[in-house]
Amino acid sequence: MTSLFSKFEGLAGALGSVVAAGGRNPFAVVIEKPVSSTVGIIEGRETLLFGTNNYLGLSQSERAIKAAQAAAETCGVGTTGSRIANGTQSLHRHLERKIADFFKRRDAMVFSTGYQANLGMISALAGKDDYLILDADSHASIYDGSRLSAAQVIRFRHNSPDDLYKRLKRLDAPNSAKLIVVEGIYSMTGNVAPMAEFAAVKRETGAYLMVDEAHSFGVLGEHGRGAAEAEGVEADVDFIVGTFSKSLGTVGGYCVSDHPELELVRLNCRPYMFTASLPPEVIAATGAALEDMIAQPELRRQLMDNAAQLHAGFTKLGLNASKRVSPVIAVTLETVEQAIPMWNRLLELGVYVNLSLPPATPDSRPLLRCSVMATHTAAQIDQALAIFGQAAVECGVPLQPEAA
Known part of the structure; x- marks a missing residue:
């Protein structure tokens, strides 16, 4: 009899090799206790956190913690139902209004996760007679949404407005709607979308445009x-989706739009209709964290200063870092045999980053993916850079220091 699990044999072998090469499973790291937004206890040691996407450090917001406590005490800890049944409380509607107002949009939908925001909106909007035109480096949630839809899917070269335009112009489908989906900041590399050029293509071709601002919300503009605001093309974006789990430090997702039909999407969006809504304490904490973000624009400035410091440090060390300065900085290594020992050594020395291995990386080379926070101190960044330099030397990673 064929085992249900036989399909995982290749994965089991690959994971076994990764664990054998480094002595631990890099995809099962446990933060035993957060000490602060920037430090956690991992394997009993205080460890600098440079792989959490907690860009503004708001996971530890006092305002959000107090709001969550108050909501739990007054509303309980869960809703027990979906948004179209008993799962909408006044808190949910209030948060949707706050999100819509923040983005200066007509309306907003709040989802239980950011993944579901992409899954739900893409699958609900794009039907069997429509086209989805996706950036080739799109997040898994975008691809999964496209599979759940019945639309025809076309990929264009990453961050290439020219390729997007060519592919749209080749379509001989005057009766089909076309939805372009891009991201503001790409989570693996930190690349930023050329939003003004994408908006120009959208206008010329009559397509709709959706932007996933998950990693650019609270960061750019x-x-x-996000990226659309940063390039002054918000009016050209039909749908903005994103997550609360990055800059706001909570969990959940959203879509904002000026299209009045968004209210109808609620009744045709399966991940929205058939998932229990976010519990009151999460909704309250998210609203409070949004207030923090609005009240403290200096967090964004500090975040970008910290990103510049980390990027310059990697360049000075001679590591192959992302070309653009953003809160996501990927250090590219040439081989998996370099990446696994170096990731393990970084953790042993007190720095946690994300290990990304092919084929899940854009160019089939392994990445040490770092995400910086506004709450990192200059001393913590310097400490992390010193540890990167030590780990690289110990693991035999060739360095090409910047010329003096």
């Missing part, structure tokens, strides 16, 4: 509304 004068007010933190």
Whole structure:
């Protein structure tokens, strides 16, 4: 009899090799206790956290913690139902209004996760006679949403407005709707989308445009509304989706839009209709964290200063870091045999980052993916850089220091 699990034999072998090479499973790290937004206890040691996506450090917001406590005491700890049944409380509607107002949009939908925001919106909007045109480096949630939809899927070269335009112009489908989906900041590499050029393609071709601002919300733009705001093309974006689990430090997802039909999408969006809504304490904490973000624009400035410090440090060490300065900085290594020991040594020396291995990386080379926070101190960044330098030397990673 064929085992249900036989399909995982290759994965089991690959994981076994990763564990054997480093002595631990890099995908099962446990933060035993957060000490602060920037430090956690891992394997009994205080460890600098440079792989959490907690860009503004708001997971430890006092305002959010107090709001969560008050909501749990007054509303309980769960809703026990979906948003279209008994799972909508006044807190949910209030948060949707706050999110819509923040983005200066007509309406908002709040989802239980950011993953579900992409899954739900893409699958609900794109039907069998429509086209989805996706950046080739799109997040898994975007691809999964496209599979759940019945639309025809076309991929274009990463961050290439020219390739997007060519593919749209080749379509001979005047009666089909076309939805372009891009991301503000790409989570693996930190690349930022050329939003003004994408918006120009959208206008010329008559397509709709959705932007996933998951990693750019709270980070880019004068007010933190993301890549579209940063390039002055918000009016060209039909749908903005994102997550609360990065800059706001909680959990959940959202979509904002000026299209009045968004209210109908609620009744045709399976991940929204058939998932229990977020519990009151999470909704309250998210609203409070949003207030923190709005009230403290200096967090964004500090975040970008910290990103510049970390990026410059990697360049000075001679590591192959992302070309653009953003809160996501990937250090690319040439081989898996270099990456696994170095990731393990970094953790042993007190720095946690994300290990990304092919084929899940854009160019089939392994990455040490770092995410910086506004709450990292300059001393913590310097300490992390010193540890990176030590680990690289110990693991035989070739360095090409910047010329003096």
